Amino acid sequence: xxxxxxxxxxxxxxxxxxxxxxxxxxxxxxxxxxxxxxxxxxxxxxxxxxxxxxxxxxxxxxxxxxxxxxxxxxxxxxxxxxxxxxxxxxxxxxxxxxxxxxxxxxxxxxxxxxxxxxxxxxxxxxxxxxxxxxxxxxxxxxxxxxxxxxxxxxxxxxxxxxxxxxxxxxxxxxxxxxxxxxxxxxxxxxxxxxxxxxxxxxxxxxxxxxxxxxxxxxxxxxxxxxxxxxxxxxxxxxxxxxxxxxxxxxxxxxxxxxxxxxxxxxxxxxxxxxxxxxxxxxxxxxxxxxxxxxxxxxxxxxxxxxxxxxxxxxxxxxxxxxxxxxxxxxxxxxxxxxxxxxxxxxxxxxxxxxxxxxxxxxxxxxxxxxxxxxxxxxxxxxxxxxxxxxxxxxxxxxxxxxxxxxxxxxxxxxxxxxxxxxxxxxxxxxxxxxxxxxxxxxxxxxxxxxxxxxxxxxxxxxx
Amino acid sequence: xxxxxxxxxxxxxxxxxxxxxxxxxxxxxxxxxxxxxxxxxxxxxxxxxxxxxxxxxxxxxxxxxxxxxxxxxxxxxxxxxxxxxxxxxxxxxxxxxxxxxxxxxxxxxxxxxxxxxxxxxxxxxxxxxxxxxxxxxxxxxxxxxxxxxxxxxxxxxxxxxxxxxxxxxxxxxxxxxxxxxxxxxxxxxxxxxxxxxxxxxxxxxxxxxxxxxxxxxxxxxxxxxxxxxxxxxxxxxxxxxxxxxxxxxxxxxxxxxxxxxxxxxxxxxxxxxxxxxxxxxxxxxxxxxxxxxxxxxxxxxx
Numbered sequence: 146x147x148x149x150x151x152x153x154x155x156x157x158x159x160x161x162x163x164x165x166x167x168x169x170x171x172x173x174x175x176x177x178x179x180x181x182x183x184x185x186x187x188x189x190x191x192x193x194x195x196x197x198x199x200x201x202x203x204x205x206x207x208x209x210x211x212x213x214x215x216x217x218x219x220x221x222x223x224x225x226x227x228x229x230x231x232x233x234x235x236x237x238x239x240x241x242x243x244x245x246x247x248x249x250x251x252x253x254x255x256x257x258x259x260x261x262x263x264x265x266x267x268x269x270x271x272x273x274x275x276x277x278x279x280x281x282x283x284x285x286x287x288x289x290x291x292x293x294x295x296x297x298x299x300x301x302x303x304x305x306x307x308x309x310x311x312x313x314x315x316x317x318x319x320x321x322x323x324x325x326x327x328x329x330x331x332x333x334x335x336x337x338x339x340x341x342x343x344x345x346x347x348x349x350x351x352x353x354x355x356x357x358x359x360x361x362x363x364x365x366x367x368x369x370x371x372x373x374x375x376x377x378x379x380x381x382x383x384x385x386x387x388x389x390x391x392x393x394x395x396x397x398x399x400x401x402x403x404x405x406x407x408x409x410x411x412x413x414x415x416x417x418x419x420x421x422x423x424x425x426x427x428x429x430x431x432x433x434x435x436x437x438x439x440x441x442x443x444x445x446x447x448x449x450x451x452x453x454x455x456x457x458x459x460x461x462x463x464x465x466x467x468x469x470x471x472x473x474x475x476x477x478x479x480x481x482x483x484x485x486x487x488x489x490x491x492x493x494x495x496x497x498x499x500x501x502x503x504x505x506x507x508x509x510x511x512x513x514x515x516x517x518x519x520x521x522x523x524x525x526x527x528x529x530x531x532x533x534x535x536x537x538x539x540x541x542x543x544x545x546x547x548x549x550x551x552x553x554x555x556x557x558x559x560x561x562x563x564x565x566x567x568x569x570x571x572x573x574x575x576x577x578x579x580x581x582x583x584x585x586x587x588x589x590x591x592x593x594x595x596x597x598x599x600x601x602x603x604x605x606x607x608x
Numbered sequence: 609x610x611x612x613x614x615x616x617x618x619x620x621x622x623x624x625x626x627x628x629x630x631x632x633x634x635x636x637x638x639x640x641x642x643x644x645x646x647x648x649x650x651x652x653x654x655x656x657x658x659x660x661x662x663x664x665x666x667x668x669x670x671x672x673x674x675x676x677x678x679x680x681x682x683x684x685x686x687x688x689x690x691x692x693x694x695x696x697x698x699x700x701x702x703x704x705x706x707x708x709x710x711x712x713x714x715x716x717x718x719x720x721x722x723x724x725x726x727x728x729x730x731x732x733x734x735x736x737x738x739x740x741x742x743x744x745x746x747x748x749x750x751x752x753x754x755x756x757x758x759x760x761x762x763x764x765x766x767x768x769x770x771x772x773x774x775x776x777x778x779x780x781x782x783x784x785x786x787x788x789x790x791x792x793x794x795x796x797x798x799x800x801x802x803x804x805x806x807x808x809x810x811x812x813x814x815x816x817x818x819x820x821x822x823x824x825x826x827x828x829x830x831x832x833x834x835x836x837x838x839x840x841x842x843x844x845x846x847x848x849x850x851x852x853x854x855x856x857x858x859x860x861x862x863x864x865x866x867x868x869x870x871x872x873x874x875x876x877x878x879x880x881x882x883x884x885x886x887x888x889x890x891x892x893x894x895x896x897x898x899x900x901x902x903x904x905x906x907x908x909x910x
Contacts, residue, residue, distance in 0.1 A: 249869075251656075251869065252656075252869055255656035255657065255658070258657070258658050259658040283655050283656070283657045283660070284657070286655070286657060286660045287657045287658075287659060287660055290659050290660050290661065291659070292657070292658065292659040292660070374762075374765050375762075375764060375765045376851075377851060377853045377854075433760065433762075434746040434760065434762060435762075435765075436762040436765035436766065437745075437746040437761070437762030437763050437764065437765035437766070438746055438765070442745070442746065442747060505658075505659075570672060571672055571675040571677045571678045572677065572678070573677060573678050573680060573681050574681060574855040587762070588767060589767065603677070606676065606677035606678075607677045
């Protein structure tokens, strides 16, 4: 049978045409996988919408354009951002603001900032510490290079708690480039009030009282602690609680960090060693499956009453509320790692998502208007109620009973160790956090003394 | 006439040149340029953040990887990479070969069995990770079975076990492709050879040793080489199942990913990521060439 062969030139032309067609096909904007967006999506009916008068002030009508806001996706904060964005779009009819919660946030942010398509992004500029002598973080370098709008003199920044804005995790040489969306506390322990009540237990305020609680629970066959070790960071939370007790204020923590860098702190003796010894007690009294549990599994197990206390941050209080499902009351107390009650009376934490306006934004004015709208107390209240963040503005009254319950422990904002710690380049894993928690049982097989020696050696090697 | 044949399918040399250089252009643009660019980046402290100035840092990124302070960590990463590649390649290839030989025989339900073996390949890394994270959950079915014997495990949360569990999952997920390649190699062996062997009264092990194994050698070499390269670069399932914060299970591929895309909090630069990628490239190149030479020599002996 005779067949016709395609001319090679024709084949080449066809291949070129296909390349052009494929190239052109990529011009439509693909939706981000794992992302949520306010545009073309059904509004979250559970999200509380901030109050909007429905009237459009003249000044808001003058503003037009598009504002693209991106943040790492997280259901409660997504709901908060979406609610504010929808209200903003109502108040500013000629501006279209779009919020997108992104799963692979860092990569997406870099790409969108490079392309000039992101107007408001989550960023974490921080004051470089001179004693480290090393390059500042990426966001700090960007702020210093003028990539983020300096918000210091924006009137709406006065709405925020000044100690938060002045924190080294917020200001760089006195200039503020980011608006804090909220605060989160991570040095407390969630506890099952029912178990405490059934066993006549009081909230412990010292290490000795905590040991008594542990003994009582063990005697009753109740496992004292649990944590989602598979997600890595929950196993560090008791360590941060202990550091918070032993080094209660920010200055003490900064001194500890500087001491690690200059070698004046000896990790193998005194308070640092005591921290590891007490941490081992916590690990020894945690459920055996803690290292293999995800955070979600640990919260579910806590909700099922498998242990009396769980380590997690306040950002998960709404998730705990869901898993507990009204079966019992729960609360949080500061981890009592110190011997004196006054050392253990505060929760410390971090500044949650911080919002920066891209200097390269084509809609800077509209972006600043969105941030101003977000910062208005009634809109901000709506955001914190949806997100579960502790407010970073003073005098915010929410209906969140949990946040009200921890208010006595959060009078003054203090940073927890993770928010302060800076590792030198090249530091071996044993030295990470300054305390070699990962060498202790059940993650390793070292004694606290051996772990402390390993951490000391790791730090000595990089000095 | 002869000159026309050498230019086939073109009538003139210009056409041949046009297609030759036309084909080289995308190869140069999409392979050599990015590769050369990666080498250049490895001598800088460039970051993903736009607008941030960068500098030439010479060999600093390479020295940083082999810095005595973190030499133990770097050697652990290299050791993990070799263990990961070695076990996935050796166990994966020999198990696949066994399955392929079985599926090439006269068994019932052969088509269904082939489909089942190939199924994990279709699932993709994330789905595979999801399935096995549920199976190896502390509340999962394997834990339940262990409890019958009075023991329990933290599975992916056990530092001494985690990497090996991931290797098991990787082998499970990649069996399909390797098996299909071996199956194709087996089916290319002339049936007459097996018939002659049967007439001569050869036993099954003798048939495998003297017919299947030597004639499958080129397929085995190719499969081994591809799997060695994939194994030395592997990180996706480690990332899905364990994340990036497990020094005891970190491979070079994961180290490159963590440095390049691990987030601004890691303090690393894309320049450092490029340097680790170059170190990985050298290791992959050396090991691959060594494996290729060994397998080619083995082929010649068979």
